[in-house]
Amino acid sequence: MNVLPIVAVLPQLLENLQDRSCAIVVAQPGAGKTTQVPLAFLEASWLQGQKILMLEPRRLAARAAARYMSKLLGEEVGQTIGYRVKNDTRVGPATRIEVITEGVLTRMLQHDPALDGVGIVIFDEFHERSLHADIGLALSRQSQLLLREDLRILIMSATLDAKAVSTMLGDAPIIESAGRTYPVETHYLSNKVVGRMEAAVVATVQQALRTHTGSLLVFLPGAAEIHRVASGLAALRLGSEVEIAPLYANLTQEAQDAALSPVRSPGHRKVVLATSIAETSLTVEGITVVIDSGVMRVPKFSPRTGMTRLTTVPVSIASADQRRGRAGRLGPGVCYRLWTETEHRQLPPSSTPEIREADLAPLALELAAWGAPDPAALVWLDPPPAAAYQQARELLVQLGALNENGLTPHGKRVAALGLHPRLAHMVLQAIPLALGALACELAVMLSERDFMRATERDADVRSRIEELRRAVRGDAREGVDLGLCRRIAAEAKVLMQSLGVRPSEVRAEASGLLLAFAYPDRIAQRRSIGRFTLSSGRGAVLPELQPLSNERYIVAAELDDTGVESRIYLAAPLLEEELLSSFQAQIRKEQVVEWDNIVGSVKARERCMLGALTLKDKPQQEPDPDLVLQALLAGIRAESLDVLPWTKSARQLQERCIFLHRFTENWPDFRDETLLATLEEWAGPHLYGLKSKGALSRINLTNVLEEMLTWEQRRSLDEWAPTHIVVPSGSRIPVDYSNMESPTLSVRLQEMFGLADTPRIAKGRVPVTLHLLSPAQRPMQVTKDLASFWRDAYFEVKKDLKGRYPKHYWPDDPMAAIPTNRAKPRT
Structure with missing residues (x-):
């Protein structure tokens, strides 16, 4: 019998959990922890017949683990072993082990914080550190500490800072198990890849097929690269005995099963083109060669812009080792790394936890629903960054899901849907408008990758809704991912059923209004053809000329945050009347009264504003006199005191008082900088009701300045500083x-x-x-x-x-001479 390495430490693990509530298992790839550990707990005395929940970071891994354990028991999935993933549940009344995805655990905890009937929660492959894994662990730990002392928590991983996790879980014991891997020969490039990475991958696959036996597992960052490599390999005409099998999250269940299954017959080989989904948990049959592109795609959230974009980054050393280990499961293997040894030494040791770089709106919503809006109330391995978390809460307030008292009734409905808060809010707003079906289509579509090829220049969401419906009818255009369209349509139908919404093909023209509900900070106003200003104040651009380029208002559903202006990838037009009627509560009216230095006058306008956007702007005939005064004073400060009607008398009075201020501070300081700083105090009463430079001439500035002197100062002014x-x-x-x-x-x-x-x-x-x-x-x-x-x-x-001047009077004795203002004194 083939005994897996993890079996050797199972007695120690069971013994530790007999007396302790937490434990950590560090087991190398191939040890068998995913399938053997849950089965070993079934008869544990401390479990007392309760259920086992095991979290997997991906749906594909959750289904595969449940199927494999069921096979070991000689059962079908849904009997002793079942699974729960988004829109797919296979459990029955006798199910003892449920393999679930992380978001499912969060929903279960929100519904029942005590997790009644659950004896242990297992976090498998925890080193991937997804946002939901961190949320799930934080909530489970608090439930354990406050409600369920008997609840066990087990963390399992191949590469993990086990000491840090142990500290978080109250010095939980760490149990290590060696993996069972064969030697893997590792090859690096001599020089960096130049040009497109896909060409290097295709060349390496071709070389590996000629040099080695067995099947190949190729790691690529995303579906787009997988399709390009598949096209490149197809062009090589490798023969019918070589099967090209894509493997990524959005594939159909049948396509995923085909990638994981053994080759059809002896002598055949498989080239599996996979994302990082194949790094852990999954076993791809027959793999002896791994080709690693060395990059992966991760979401990064920018608190500066409030936007998330997928970014291609180098893998970590831990991920690279996980990938290489896939070649040594069955026997000695080979790994081709498409980077140099110098580059390898510069890789980060481990991947950045998603909580540090993700959009934290879902986390903020979950914590508000849990009753712990302050993250400090929970124990975290990595606490959420303060700036991103604060921005997430501000978004929830903008969506009406949160207020100063916590989660609103609307927020509770948003949290119950299990969608991103933006999309859940959109769906709930759409239902009273009889747009629920369209909103469900949009919500699911925006949760997935774009099913139209990257060469598509049209960013219009409406065209995608139409293509989605065409695909369901079997009339899809070339370049549309038919399988993904059908899956989106199926998930949208499930969402409609859960909300009691009747399916209907509402015209896609309403897409802009619905997107505005989801993305109020991305309502955009045209500045010029193809260039827009978002309501958040940031610039955005449609790089290629298209029908949306000339729309007055659009809503950007997807855009990046690079450069001065974000590039818009998905958007829909928004009618002005829709904007004014549906966002009336968010539109603020303000008087803009300001100095116009070109015409030298105060101008008053009334504006309707939505965020940074000016929706309406018209002259105001009777502005608030106080605002006019403030604008006039601002204009004087901007242009200096010279704009005032200085007469010779006024200027001399100013200078006389400045001179006297040197002798005693009892005299007011009339220097220009002091007068400007106190302009409102001494000039304000005399400027009230005036608007322009011309009107300033009515002021007697000498009298104004004299009013700043006391009676005694005016009386003694000539004595101290005669004119x-x-x-x-x-x-x-x-x-x-x-x-x-x-x-x-x-x-x-x-x-x-x-x-x-x-x-x-x-x-x-x-x-x-x-x-x-x-x-x-x-x-x-x-x-x-x-x-x-x-x-x-x-x-x-x-x-x-x-x-x-010979005709003038120049006496020899000036002291005895007669003073004169003439050429000579009068005789």
């Missing part, structure tokens, strides 16, 4: 305060004869700076010491002036 000084000639000469450090007096020299000392201001504290002028008003001397000028410099200046 004029009377000089010996009798003339009143204005004082220039533009230089607050040193106010100046510009006066003809002849008018100062007989004055011994420099005039002073600020109650005699500050001498003015004298600009002594010639008869032609040109500066001849600048001084703050008039006595010194008369004594030392006058005679030199006199010689020059007498030569240029």
Whole structure:
């Protein structure tokens, strides 16, 4: 009898779970843990006849495991062993072991947090760390701690940081089992792949078929690459004895079974083209050669944009080793790695847990339904990132599923559907509008990959709905994945039945409205042909010219988040009347009152806004005067105080007060920067009701500034900072305060004869700076010491002036001379 390695540690595992509630099994590929461990628990005394739930990360693996265990017992699936996956359940009243997918466990926990009747929950292949696996473990652990001390939790994996999981589960024991694999010869490339990866894969398959015996397992990132490699191999005409078998999640059950089954007859060989779905749990019969492209496709969520996109990334070392191990299940094997040894050393040791990079809206909804909106209330191996989780909660609020009190009644219905919250909300909104059938079609279709080939240039969702219906009628166009269409239609029908919705072919024209319910943040308004602004504020573009390019409004159901503008892959048009009527509660009206610096006036408009989109914009005839004032003040600040009607008197008053502020802070600070900062306080009352630069001329700025002075300051202003000084000639000469450090007096020299000392201001504290002028008003001397000028410099200046102005009066003794504002003093 062929004894699997895991059998050796089963007694230890059973003994540990007799007294402990948690355990961890680390078993290498081929050890037999997936099929042997659940069967070993059936007669355990601690199970007490209760059920065993075993989680598999993929539907294909769940079905395969249930079938294999049933075969070992000589039974049909649905007897002792059954399975539950999305839209497919095979269990009966005698079922003791249920193999389920992770989302199914979450639904079971939400329905019955205590998991009555369940003795143990097994998380198989936990190293894949899907989002639902982390949610399921966190909820199961809390159920165990609070409600079910007798509930057992078992974690199984081939590659896992077992110590971290043990700590999370209260220092659970770690039981290790060696795998049973044969030596695998590993080949690396000498140089990096240049050009399309598919060409290198086809060449390597051809070489392996010539060099080795047995069947081949080829790992590729996705269905598109699988189809291209299949086409390349078909062109080689490998012969009827070589069967090409795709293997990925969206294939029909029959196609998946064909890929996993042995070859049809001796001498035949199989080339299985698989995604990472074949890394673990599944056994592909007859494989001796693995060809690994070295890349995989994972979803990455961007909190910056709120969008998820599939990204092709290098595999981790752990995944690469899992893949290589598939070649050593039956005997010595060969693995071709399509990367260099240098590149291998740069690979990450393990894959990033999905919880760190996924859209967390489903998690936020599950936690709200569980009654633990704060993730910190649960125990996590990796807690959800705060930014992405907060954004997820904001989306749920926008969808009406969440409020400050927790899950709303609508949110409870959303959570019960088991769809992504966006799609569940869309379906529930559609039913009262008699659009439920179309919404179910859209919900299932958007949950799957695009069934139209990548060469399709039309991003219109409506055309896909029509093609989906044509395919169901057997009238599919070339390039449409008929099998996927039929599966989508079947799942949509199941969803309709669960909701009590009658199937009907509602016109696809309503797709845009339904998508708007699901993606209110992706309602988009055309900026130019093919370029749009999303209601979230981000730009988006339809790269190829198509009918949607000219639509005024569209809703983008699928787009990336690269570059300045996201590329739109799937969308539908939205009528303006649909938008205005269905989103009335989200549309806000706002007055936009702002300064227009081009015309120099305040402009007022009334706008209807949906997020960042302006739906309507019209002039407002009677805007709020307070808003007008604020806009006018903003305009003055933007253009500086020079926009105000400064007269000579006003400017001089400002400068006089700035000069006096230097001596005592009791005087107000009239500097431009201070006036701008306090504009509303001193100018606001005088600007009320004004809108334009022209209207500002009505203000007497001198009076406005004077109002800022106290009565005592106004009374003493001339004493401290006189506007004029009377000089010996009798003339009143204005004082220039533009230089607050040193106010100046510009006066003809002849008018100062007989004055011994420099005039002073600020109650005699500050001498003015004298600009002594010639008869032609040109500066001849600048001084703050008039006595010194008369004594030392006058005679030199006199010689020059007498030569240029001989008819003027230039006395030898300026102190005894008669001051004059004429050429010569009157006799």
